[in-house]
Amino acid sequence: MHAIDIQALVQPARVHRRVYTDPAIFDLEMERIFGRAWLYLGHESQVRQRGDFFATLLGRERVIVTRHSDGSIRAFHNRCPHRGAMVCSERRGNTPRFVCPYHAWTFGTDGRLVGVPHRRGYEAGFKERMESLGLEPIARIDSYRGFLFGSLTDEGPSLADYLGDDVRMAFDNFVDRAPDGDLDIAEGKLVQVFNANWKLQIENSIDLVHPPILHYNAVEVSKEFLGASGPDEPVPTAVDIFRSNGLPFEEWDEVRQYALANGHCYMKGFLQKSDGEQLTIEDEARFGSDDQMPFEGQLDYKRALVERHGAARAEEILAFDRHNTIVYPNLFINPRLQQVRVLQPTAADRTEQHCYVFALRGAPAAALHTAVAFLTASNSPASIVTTDDHEIFERIQAGLESGEREWLDLTRGVDRDVVTATGREAAGTSELAMRNQHDAWKTYMMEAA
Ligand code: FES
Ligand SMILES: [Fe+2]
Structure with a gap:
């Protein structure tokens, strides 16, 4: 095998197409990234x-x-x-x-x-x-907090250090949402396979320019649904989230994203909420968007949380406002949706996505039903959202084989990152988190065994 010049493949704000297509690079990723990370x-x-x-x-x-x-x-x-x-x-x-x-x-x-x-x-x-x-x-x-990780090497940081404070916070929030302080994985999982490179999915999950464009259909269907159901009707979770795909770019910019050590990142939530000053934890609105449909027993659930944590802490737990937290290289967690997704790459151009839902111990069965219904709407083969994503990944994979042009462009927002105590912050529509993923990729890949 001819030597691969890793250094040359990931440059500031651009990535060479071979990073997605070359089976030899995929082999090296399995050894140097998946063979080393937690x-x-x-x-x-x-x-x-x-x-x-x-x-x-x-x-x-x-x-x-x-x-x-x-x-x-x-x-x-x-x-x-x-x-x-x-x-x-x-x-x-x-x-x-x-x-x-x-x-x-x-x-x-x-x-x-x-x-x-x-x-x-x-x-x-x-x-x-x-x-x-x-x-x-x-x-x-x-x-x-009950989430198991394995590493194929003795070398490297402890799990806690690998995750870092900001990622651990998402796991903490997941468990803290359970009135009895523990989670149970729900029966069954959804597995989807796409014929494209795994990195396209971790980039996509923090790509906040594509929702109004690629997921246009979901936005339109949500609008139709809302039009038919009347202005004061509570909004089901899936419709709440799907309609948010259609936010204008200025609002997506307000949904901040954070790039962390080791390639991890997260984005803030985007549900439409009032500022909450007059609301108490007893108000239905303190869960999803102000008009999101409560699940049966939601109020009792919140009271059970208050019982366990006290009112102020319970409010803090429910107000934890994040959408995706991405644990590099292949894990997505979303506590509010009670959801975990894992990527299992099997070839440069083939990836499995395994999606799980968790029951919050002590929460009513309806909370789990809502989470399962949302996973089905968003991540099953019948979804009107993930199917768009997987289709576009396959089109990218095909597109990358064509033409003379070698590079993919990741420059959006490159001159506007803000350095924070734990990483970097940017507007939602920036490509910061993707650049951060590729920096981590390069660091792993350049370290010889
Ligand atoms: S007993 Fe396992 S291979 Fe022989
Ligand atoms: Fe998407």
Whole structure:
């Protein structure tokens, strides 16, 4: 393979098209970014009971996450130390042990090799050697407020430092919204696949120029819906958010975005709210937009939060006004929508997006129903929003193969960033957060192993 000049591919405010299209660069990303960053594994509620397990991907690595009988959570490469078979083919379940389907080497939920058929076929000291023939643990696993992350290397910052204050705040807010102080992952997930590069999605989620243009249809449909339902009718969550796609650019500029260390970023919320001075937590309006439809039991939910945290803190928790928080390289979280999305890139031009919803413990069932309904409206194959995004990613992927022009332009707002205590801030329509993602990309990619 000819050497790749990483340095030359990401320049101030422009990115070379090969960054999205070249399979050799994709391989290097898997090694240097996904092989080094803290990556989202799942949530502790997926392994609540001893013996619970689930299978997932960390970059390209197949991983099993288990709850061992001592209560600890472990993560292993899903590969038999004997002759390499995938030990676990289930996506999740509960088991006291994993049995390899090929020759039945058997492992505990702590990965220890506990059984080998026809052991006398091995040398005399084999029993001792079995110690070293367990499932291979991944280099690091850690959790923050119940969200599990894994890393394929021992090197680098702790999880808490990797996330940093501003990202941790989003996880804190997610958990603090639960009246009983914990989350449960909801059954099922939505998986969408697009034939385009993974970075197009992390850029898109902080691209606040495209909503009124690309999502024009969603805006028009929302307007029609609102026209038909009358001015004083409460507005369903999806319509509330879809109509906001149509905000004028000046208002999108007011939705500030923040670029943080390690490529992370977040954007403020954009729901239409009064300034809140006369409103109390008891007012329905203190949740989404002023006219957003409350879910059944919303008032009781808010009272339960007050009970747990006190009125001032409960108000602060509900007023946490952010839309996407993007944890580089591949995680999106949105506490108010009770939503987590994870990207699993499988090739330079193929990406899976896995979307999950969480139940807030102690909140009424209707809160979860609202969150599921919104995820379905926004992130299912039938969505009138994500489908636009995925279509445009595929058109970009196709477009990048054409013509002589080498560079993608990311200059919007480049001369107007504001430096803050924890990073940089810019108008919503700036391309700051994307430039920040590419800076992180370059830093990872240029560090040789
Ligand atoms: S490959 Fe797993 S027991 Fe042989
Ligand atoms: Fe979009």
